[in-house]
Amino acid sequence: xxxxxxxxxxxxxxxxxxxxxxxxxxxxxxxxxxxxxxxxxxxxxxxxxxxxxxxxxxxxxxxxxxxxxxxxxxxxxxxxxxxxxxxxxxxxxxxxxxxxxxxxxxxxxxxxxxxxxxxxxxxxxxxxxxxxxxxxxxxxxxxxxxxxxxxxxxxxxxxxxxxxxxxxxxxxxxxxxxxxxxxxxxxxxxxxxxxxxxxxxxxxxxxxxxxxxxxxxxxxxxxxxxxxxxxxxxxxxxxxxxxxxxxxxxxxxxxxxxxxxxxxxxxxxxxxxxxxxxxxxxxxxxxxxxxxxxxxxxxxxxxxxxxxxxxxxxxxxxxxxxxxxxxxxxxxxxxxxxxxxxxxxxxxxxxxx
Ligand code: NCD
Ligand code: ZN
Numbered sequence: 539x540x541x542x543x544x545x546x547x548x549x550x551x552x553x554x555x556x557x558x559x560x561x562x563x564x565x566x567x568x569x570x571x572x573x574x575x576x577x578x579x580x581x582x583x584x585x586x587x588x589x590x591x592x593x594x595x596x597x598x599x600x601x602x603x604x605x606x607x608x609x610x611x612x613x614x615x616x617x618x619x620x621x622x623x624x625x626x627x628x629x630x631x632x633x634x635x636x637x638x639x640x641x642x643x644x645x646x647x648x649x650x651x652x653x654x655x656x657x658x659x660x661x662x663x664x665x666x667x668x669x670x671x672x673x674x675x676x677x678x679x680x681x682x683x684x685x686x687x688x689x690x691x692x693x694x695x696x697x698x699x700x701x702x703x704x705x706x707x708x709x710x711x712x713x714x715x716x717x718x719x720x721x722x723x724x725x726x727x728x729x730x731x732x733x734x735x736x737x738x739x740x741x742x743x744x745x746x747x748x749x750x751x752x753x754x755x756x757x758x759x760x761x762x763x764x765x766x767x768x769x770x771x772x773x774x775x776x777x778x779x780x781x782x783x784x785x786x787x788x789x790x791x792x793x794x795x796x797x798x799x800x801x802x803x804x805x806x807x808x809x810x811x812x813x814x815x816x817x818x819x820x821x822x823x824x825x826x827x828x829x830x831x832x833x834x835x836x837x838x839x840x841x842x843x844x845x846x847x848x849x850x851x852x853x854x855x856x857x858x859x860x861x862x863x864x865x866x867x868x869x870x871x872x873x874x875x876x877x878x879x880x881x882x883x884x885x886x887x888x889x890x891x
Pocket of ligand 1: 554582651680764766794796809810811
């Protein structure tokens with residue numbers, strides 16, 4: 539076994555842990571929690587996480603599961619709330635100051651899983667952004683157009699950058715913004731340009747590894763169907779290029795691991811790639827293909843800490859070793875959920891040191 543890389547204090551800045559009630563939280567949380575020092579769980583659960591009280595309770599729910607797997611206290615949780623035009627700013631600020639809320643997530647109305655209550659126009663959100671900017675509360679943007687706008691699904695991110703993201707950035711220059719799961723050349727270039735010093739982006743493993751052919755050619759692989767959808771190769775290459783040449787530390791690990799039971803995938807083709815069981819290997823594979831393994835530590839952890847001004851507490855510090863191993867087959871399914879690389883052979887394996 540040959541060591542490929544050691545990574546310290548990995549933080550997954552975008553992960554869907556779901557809930558105990560929908561049965562997915564206990565199945566997927568340990569995969570992520572085992573390897574990371576911190577995780578930022580998305581608020582599009584059922585019911586959604588709208589208020590600071592919801593965020594506090596959701597944290598407790600996650601902690602209950604962590605306790606069950608003897609992982610409590612080994613991983614930090616960054617609670618985020620689901621932003622709507624009705625978000626109560628007093629509650630948000632109080633929750634932020636109390637440490638119950640870390641940030642806010644904005645969904646485009648109707649464009650992805652559980653986003654029907656999301657945002658359809660940004661103007662109505664301006665008073666909320668203003669308060670967030672004042673208090674330093676970060677904003678995560680799912681940058682696609684709302685469902686009621688007639689736009690091709692492959693162009694949705696591009697339009698939303700122009701129509702939604704840039705106006706936010708121009709009007710609130712001190713607001714910390716993370717563009718989530720970027721998929722286009724336009725996004726990659728905007729983030730790396732430095733034009734907006736308070737803008738970063740998360741990048742999923744699938745958007746670093748694949749273009750849309752992987753999902754569409756030779757039969758549709760709905761397990762790779764996620765929002766924003768995989769794009770043409772030129773976009774994947776632009777994202778790779780930006781991550782590879784990132785000197786400013788603006789690209790962050792955010793798996794967007796989004797578990798849906800196989801039965802639900804079959805029935806409605808729900809959007810989401812379940813990468814949690816293999817996310818470390820997936821990023822290492824991508825960075826090896828890009829020939830920039832030396833950039834991985836910054837991407838997996840340091841860039842997050844720098845942008846959010848965060849220090850990993852001693853009890854949560856972890857080292858993950860990734861080794862070159864004999865080929866092992868990724869299971870076709872984990873607990874009823876099909877993972878990234880399902881049925882494929884991998885020659886990398888991650889373990890906690
Ligand atoms: C996510 C999910 O299933 O919750 N799905 C996805 O395709 N990425 C929602 C999201 O992050 O858009
Ligand atoms: Zn997501």
